[in-house]
Amino acid sequence: MPLRTHSLRIRVRRRFAIAAVAAAAVVALTGCGTAAGSPGTSTSTAAVSAAPSSAAALQTVTPGKFTVATGQPAYSPWVQDDKPQSGKGFEAAVAYAVAKQLGYAAADVVWTRTTFDSAIAPGPKTFDVNLQQFSVTPQRKKAVDFSSPYYTTDQAIVTTKGSPAASATTLAALKKITIGVAAGSTSYSVVNSQVGVQPKVFNSNDDAVLALKSGQVQALALDLPTAFYLAQSELKNGVVSGQFAGSAGGDKFAFVLQKGSPLTKPVSAAVDAIAKDGTLAAITKQWLSTAVDAPVFK
Template sequence: MKMIARLAAAAALLAASAGFASAQTVKVGFSPEAYPPFWSADASGKWGGWEVEIIDAICTEAKLTCELTPIPWDGLIPALTTKKIDAIMNSMSITEERKKTIDFSDKYYNTPTAVIGPKGESFTADPAGLKGKIIGVQVSTTHSAYVKKHFTEAAEIKEYQTQDEANQDLAAGRIDATQADAIALDAFLKSEQGMACCDLKGNVAEDLEILGPGVGAGLRKEDAELKDKLNAAIKAIRDNGKYAEITKKYFDFDMYGG
């Protein structure tokens, strides 16, 4: 009888442990800046947008309780490695440079990289077109690394804490161009301010070493179990139609990319 009781107790403990693991809380780090249509805050400060909904769908599918945790962009990786957060899901591209420090889930989207500039000025999104120009980019991003590598003959490369600051300086005429994710820049160009000042100059040439194969969840290298859960969830919402359902609310094409 004592053996049966011990076995029953052990089974109960294992069940409780499994239940806790399936409902564990994961702190998801993000930079608290408007990045429509991926991220935007309403009047109450609640965040919404395509990426926010995708995060919620992934966490629901993985049976994880996810808490959005605001961290300045350039502090996200240090916050992850020091265990202040458990994952980064904030349009962070998977790159070999970042993989020296952290790991990534499978990608959950991939879009082109674009350059915009003032209306009425004709130039291309390549080294020849941006020669002698002042280019604004967000600090500690793949775009910053890209322009420093490819646009070496720019007059100046100005770095900003947020992409919105770069957009504002472009609209004010303080810089000549800015590079960022094509979808985010498209949202700015569709705004009243963007329509008045600027237009698309083109997409930059691919550089997988810098721009990477897409965007994934940044994770600590040792968190293999969490990585497996997120990868399974990303695949599941692609297969069950939830990914497409969310995407149709914001875009008229598949955000997953090739």
Template sequence: MKKLTRFMGLFSALALLLILMTSCGSNSALSKRDVLQADKESNTITWGVKADTKLFGLMNVKTNQVEGFEIDLAKAMTKEILGKNGKAIFVPVTSQTRVPLLRNGNIDAIMATMTITPDRAKQVDFTRSYFNAGQAILVKKGSPIKSVKDLDKSGSVVLGVTGSNSVENIAKYAPKARVLQLSDYAQALTALKSGQGQALTTDNGILYGMSVENPGYTVVGGSFTKEPYGIAVNKGQDKFRHRLNKALTTLEKNGTYNRILKKWFGNVQGFNYEEMKR
């Protein structure tokens, strides 16, 4: 976890530098670029993905490869769109860097546990949902906190990630709780373990991944919001967005989606695989 935290901290710094450098370019030129056509010509799709999120996208420090549900789904969608020789390129992103990297043209699409919200839809265009997540809380086993309501009663410190809508939701569902924001999930989990907060909040799928890797911690109280994940593309890339939706539909119909879902979530305690099947 320490290695991963250091990696993500270094990547975030480099990503921000890249954003600053590329933002000097012409955004108008990027807006006119046909991403789908360019991807067909290069036979590649560049995806912005998480590298710190168990089950969805996590860097394997032994292989230096990102692995997870979203990675496998992106690979399958790439081949569905470009053919069997199509190549998926993965760029690790954080909640803070994903939209700037997309808008600057460093990535073609974001598949990084990004919830579809009206505010975000003002900046990017979303495909339909590919994962029906919901916000929950993770606590140490034996904690007196059993639900989000307990956070409000006790005035607890809740850990979240900067740039995620989970932080805003806590203000709505537990207004008396104090929120401490960290730069990524690895740092947030480290803070929970060190006692800097009594609970960590984000989408349930992410928390299930943390509980699998850390048996001393558990997800409690069920989901208290609906947080559907969508793939984000730049405004004006309607052909690309429609093609992504078509690829997702095909993978759902031919069983590929369910195979990938079961591979990563089928044996996760508390996860309702049958409810999520397409």
């Protein structure tokens, strides 16, 4: 996984701000939840078939309902327009797909909001599951449960408009680009193996960003969520020009559940099921490739 300074890791993992994709994402959700950490009351209007009776057997915080938490606000491409009840955005769509797999109708999905830190802190939870790009780590596993991962971060190229890297759509085109990476990162091996060039190495992602801003490099290679964040929050006229296929070693994102939750196994089984039947792949393509215009380099 990429080597980052502490400050950039915290900013990135808590906020993947994609203002260009959803300009209204900074507006607080209206009528969709209460204050951070308290149960929400509104439900989705997405069309899902009626819930089978199996859902009634699950031990949820509210009987017959599936309470899903996310951040306040929630940003695109994870949640579109800060409205998870719409089912639009990668994590919103994953939540409804898992709920459906568990036997819940869309009307039985209730959204609430929490902070990132409170969700992974020890203790009772006011939600059944929480998703806001939580990376699975051994330390966090001591305090909470994780489901099977629903996403492994791919590597991507971020640059600025007007740079030759902005129009690069193929691996061959990237050979002509001066690419920067953080030392010890997965990005280095991906650029080396897939593009066939040796990128310039910097001590951290922060140093690499400074190099891009000063013109020392024309683009940066890093994990896709970090690329989203940098393009919209750190770089002027930032753009994610594309992502690499089959890049391994990235962080794994999963649902967070209360430690020892009886829902951990059913939710993991539901994630595994939508991965097996192709639903998860389709959601990933729609929201993390097509919708954000980050095609896979050929």
